[in-house]
Amino acid sequence: MVRTAADTAATTDFFALHLCNLHLSVTEMNKSPDAQRMEKIVSLCKRRGFIFQSSEIYGGLSGCWDYGPLGVELKRNVKNYWWRVIVHERDDVVGMDGAILTHPEVLKASGHVEGFSDPMVDCRTCKARLRADQVIEKKSGRQCPNCGGRDLTEARPFNLMFQTQMGAAANESSIVYLRPETAQSIFVQFKNILEVSRKKLPFGIAQIGKAFRNEINPRNFTFRSREFEQMELEYFCRAEEGMKLLDYWLGERLKFYENIGIGRDGLHVKTVSDEERAFYSKGTYDIEFDFPFGRQELEGVAYRTDYDLLQHQKASGKSLDYFDEETKQRFVPHVVEPSAGVDRAVLALICEAYSEDEAPDEKGKMETRIVLRFHPRMAPIKCAVFPLLKNKEHLVAKAKEIVDLLRPHMNVFYDESGAIGRRYRRQDEIGTPFGVTVDFETLGEKDAALRDTVTLRDRDSMKQERILVKDLPGILVSRIT
């Protein structure tokens, strides 16, 4: 693995590591509340097991991240909800799961081998490798953002694809690529899926999976990674439907983000200009989100015309057309593509959810409370169950019974250690929307009428209601789906 100077500066020291990844200097951190907020988010992600630097104990692998026990739950919730609304709740979309290792001819035909590159500049002073758009342009000349040096190379294209060798022989003919997007396997399997699914236009093929790009400067935590996951839909249609479907899918995708808990105020639609758009696209929108480090792309929704299928048809010599039984015409369909990044959606959810408020501690003194206000649908753990005291056998037994009652319906967490207030705080910090406490009323020791009731605490309002244990699954399921 070639490491840049910026990468090398990242040590195992937590702050140095993360500040480096965030590309924020200590001075900036002191100045900007957004940068401080981002630092707290990165710190929380590590401290509570959402996201860790990959290979951290060896100094970190730049641009790669490992999701911990809570991060993996959050990520799954995002992917499952996407799959639910895009595939399961529709008649016109089917799924697939393609290989990551990709035949070079596929990526030659798609244009990636020739053109999937970023212009790159090297700083001869600090040896940093930079994307050309990161170089500081001053009247006096170009400057390195890393060291301020002015001895920079001319920009030259740097292909972002990772290549590897397949089989024992290492030569030109054994080259394969790690896919840079999931889309291509959908185009390549278009005919097979059309035949087996017997779908009529318009219809879509959806896929969730890993993609790899050798980004010159991975940064902003997981935002620009070298290994990441995409959720892509290729929605095939007739040429005359393309522009209308582009707007339709933009609307659907905005709804998706709102339904996972990202407020409409924080979402922005950018119409990609003719100059910025891929030459084959007739229209592209970027859905952007206000991250603490600025407004950045979450998802692209593009009308890619018939470009991809035509390219693969030409290169493979195999027909990728569609036969319209009504008009008896054969043609290559056009496609509209909503393409979302899983990791970016997860990061946006965490940034949106992070908040600090005030709550009383055990002695009634107000203290800062960190809360992740996840939508219950996305929260990694839906409900925590607490016996009031861990040394009271009957309270513990009842709490464990409740865990068993809820477990078939949701991800539940049992916690008996520490004061109840501390236990609430720990769950608030990871975004658990509901807390159930088993107390002496539950056992009917104080008032027989309260036997088999528990308190249900709401994370955001911190209010508690008393409800019957048997009603818990129904109440909670209605709030988390």
Ligand code: GAP
């Ligand atoms: N098939 C179209 C396509 O791949 P893209 O705009 O290059 O389009 C789509 O990528 C989405 O994938 C982006 O909007 C983003 O959410 C995610 N993505 C792209 N590059 C990424 C990276 N280096 N790290 C994390 N997510 C990335």
